[in-house]
Amino acid sequence: MKKTAPPQQENKPNDKRQIILEAALRLFRAYGYQAVGIDRVILESGVAKMTMYKYFASKNALIAAVLQERDARFRRALTHFVAQCPEPAERLRALFLWHHRWFQEPSFHGCMFINAVAEFPEAEHPVRQVAILHKKRLQEYMVSLLAPLLAEEAAERLALQCAMLLDGATIAAQISVNHDAAFLAWRSATGLLRQEGLRIDSGAAFTAAEMKNPDTGRRRGRGLA
Numbered sequence: 001m002k003k004t005a006p007p008q009q010e011n012k013p014n015d016k017r018q019i020i021l022e023a024a025l026r027l028f029r030a031y032g033y034q035a036v037g038i039d040r041v042i043l044e045s046g047v048a049k050m051t052m053y054k055y056f057a058s059k060n061a062l063i064a065a066v067l068q069e070r071d072a073r074f075r076r077a078l079t080h081f082v083a084q085c086p087e088p089a090e091r092l093r094a095l096f097l098w099h100h101r102w103f104q105e106p107s108f109h110g111c112m113f114i115n116a117v118a119e120f121p122e123a124e125h126p127v128r129q130v131a132i133l134h135k136k137r138l139q140e141y142m143v144s145l146l147a148p149l150l151a152e153e154a155a156e157r158l159a160l161q162c163a164m165l166l167d168g169a170t171i172a173a174q175i176s177v178n179h180d181a182a183f184l185a186w187r188s189a190t191g192l193l194r195q196e197g198l199r200i201d202s203g204a205a206f207t208a209a210e211m212k213n214p215d216t217g218r219r220r221g222r223g224l225a
Helices: 015-031 038-045 049-055 059-082 088-104 112-119 126-146 152-175 181-195 208-212
Strands: none
Touching: 015 038, 015 049, 015 059, 038 049, 038 059, 059 088, 059 112, 059 126, 088 126, 088 152, 088 181, 112 126, 112 152, 126 152, 152 181
């Protein structure tokens, strides 16, 4: 019987670009941007130098592309997790719970966007602009979470304050390995919400069960008191 060759997988034109992005993301996340040279990315990704420059004209272009990829993944994971909660107050708590879960991951090395702003201080630098856009999008998302609970002006003000609390918690988790940083930020956020007339119970510390299913808190009666 004549043997037929197995079907060959089609090589997608962007496969190598994605391989480079994955390698660069791992390296930049773990070691920073300035400390990782382009040659190390080439070595880690296993592509030729010509291939690298085919897709990314410079190291800055690569960093910007990595941050754009990270932004999409970050927001997709966060919004999916938060959307599991049916009530507005529960979704807000899940925002902080998701950060708590992120801080516990072995791959956590702080926020790639905060690190980027620190390493690229020039106001108009394209890498810095990508990082700023990410933070702007997150703050807009927080406004959408607060909008069902507060008037527009208050929602925008509290979103900024929540963003500041979460950025501070991220830095604390990175520098001092504070495993309760996100929960402490949540407790501060509930205090701010109470000043706006909302009675939200901060509850006990985040649990392992909640980290898998943020809606667990609702069944324990958490949320709006």
